[in-house]
Amino acid sequence: MKQIPVTKRASQIEYAIRDVVVPAAALEAQGHSIIKLNIGDPLAYPGLPTPNHMVEAYQKAIYDQKNGYSPAYGIEELRVAISENEHNKSNGGWNCEPNDVYICHGVTEALQIIFASYLDKGDEVLSPGPHYPPYMAYPQVFGGKTIEYKLDSENGWAIDIDDLRSKMNDRVKLLVLINPNNPTGNVITKTELDQIIDLVSQYENCTIISDEIYDRLNFNENHISTASRSKKVPIITLNGVSKVYYAPGWRIGYMAFHDPTHNSKEVRDGIERMLRSRICASTPAQYGYLAGLNGNDDWMSGYLEMIKERNEFCVKRINNIEGLSVERPQGAFYMFVKLVDPYWNANDKEFVLKLLNQKYVLAVHGSGFSKNYGKGHFRIVFLPKKEILNEAMNRIEEFLIESRH
Numbered sequence: 459m460k461q462i463p464v465t466k467r468a469s470q471i472e473y474a475i476r477d478v479v480v481p482a483a484a485l486e487a488q489g490h491s492i493i494k495l496n497i498g499d500p501l502a503y504p505g506l507p508t509p510n511h512m513v514e515a516y517q518k519a520i521y522d523q524k525n526g527y528s529p530a531y532g533i534e535e536l537r538v539a540i541s542e543n544e545h546n547k548s549n550g551g552w553n554c555e556p557n558d559v560y561i562c563h564g565v566t567e568a569l570q571i572i573f574a575s576y577l578d579k580g581d582e583v584l585s586p587g588p589h590y591p592p593y594m595a596y597p598q599v600f601g602g603k604t605i606e607y608k609l610d611s612e613n614g615w616a617i618d619i620d621d622l623r624s625k626m627n628d629r630v631k632l633l634v635l636i637n638p639n640n641p642t643g644n645v646i647t648k649t650e651l652d653q654i655i656d657l658v659s660q661y662e663n664c665t666i667i668s669d670e671i672y673d674r675l676n677f678n679e680n681h682i683s684t685a686s687r688s689k690k691v692p693i694i695t696l697n698g699v700s701k702v703y704y705a706p707g708w709r710i711g712y713m714a715f716h717d718p719t720h721n722s723k724e725v726r727d728g729i730e731r732m733l734r735s736r737i738c739a740s741t742p743a744q745y746g747y748l749a750g751l752n753g754n755d756d757w758m759s760g761y762l763e764m765i766k767e768r769n770e771f772c773v774k775r776i777n778n779i780e781g782l783s784v785e786r787p788q789g790a791f792y793m794f795v796k797l798v799d800p801y802w803n804a805n806d807k808e809f810v811l812k813l814l815n816q817k818y819v820l821a822v823h824g825s826g827f828s829k830n831y832g833k834g835h836f837r838i839v840f841l842p843k844k845e846i847l848n849e850a851m852n853r854i855e856e857f858l859i860e861s862r863h
């Protein structure tokens with residue numbers, strides 16, 4: 459039967475994090491139980507539930523019949539709470555007004571709307587390599603092109619500023635910062651941010667996207683909001699309920715505009731048109747996020763302590779396994795582990811698939827986060843309990859011993 463053709467833009471999309479789930483599901487169907495270290499969803503790991511006061515607020519909104527469409531840019535109370543949160547960042551906030559905030563169905567929807575509004579054919583997006591996959595997958599859907607700049611694997615995955623500088627030009631419409639970074643856990647320093655902003659200020663067409671979805675999953679309390687450092691360059695801050703508030707299934711995130719020279723009015727008009735045309739984000743879920751932002755957040759430090767302990771545990775274990783090494787993450791909940799053995803270094807996907815098939819541990823191949831800068835690595839999520847992490851490390855070590863080249 460002749461097939462209905464698929465567009466190039468759709469058939470090119472890859473999402474490595476979920477692609478490895480297919481062979482894992484086949485093994486599960488045969489009765490094997492898998493230790494899953496692949497997905498950045500805290501709810502997938504027991505012990506990190508969405509806080510009760512948020513769940514109750516979401517439930518109450520439903521019972522109170524707040525089930526209708528809401529304003530396209532988000533409910534006013536939530537836009538106010540987010541703007542206050544951006545103002546009051548612990549290491550320095552910025553002058554964010556409620557009208558600067560647009561609520562979306564997660565950062566992921568915000569990205570699609572941003573790329574649709576900024577990119578024309580031939581435009582470029584500079585994204586860190588390695589990066590969260592949609593930064594590679596989406597721009598091409600809108601005629602743009604992603605170019606990766608290098609994160610330095612020998613220097614805690616810090617941004618290689620010289621490499622970034624060499625890739626800047628007038629076609630670059632958007633420069634992406636992911637801070638803390640997925641998949642490396644790097645946190646950008648104040649000096650680095652200032653250098654980057656200074657560099658971008660020389661290119662009047664360029665806006666910085668600052669993806670800060672892991673902002674409070676920061677182990678050394680040194681996370682700095684990019685918008686707080688910019689006096690001239692427009693910054694779009696991205697954040698939401700998924701990671702720091704432990705409710706990724708609610709699909710609520712936001713973009714917030716810092717536009718110090720007011721040169722983004724036209725593009726914001728485009729963004730507002732797109733937002734109106736897709737009606738609104740989930741109304742009751744916005745009330746759940748609102749309760750998180752306005753409620754007491756003492757609970758968050760307990761969660762963070764647990765995650766920090768697991769981070770330390772995994773760094774020690776991994777760096778004691780022959781054939782592996784890892785830079786200590788400073789934020790988020792991922793580790794990007796280097797495969798030192800030359801064979802595995804050149805075949806990271808094969809490593810991940812064989813580890814899955816032989817030891818029932820699921821990780822994600824590094825080349826899924828960047829063919830160039832991610833190959834030779836694999837990513838794990840260090841959210842499971844220590845006993846499970848320990849068992850996973852034992853199995854990874856056994857696998858490396860049994861398959862030494």
Ligand SMILES: Cc1ncc(COP(=O)(O)O)c(C=O)c1O
Pocket residue numbers: 498563564565566567590636640669671697698699700706709710711
């Ligand atoms: C850097 C980064 N940005 C955005 C997202 C997704 O955000 P959301 O759930 O708000 O769509 C993720 C999820 O893993 C991420 O790692």
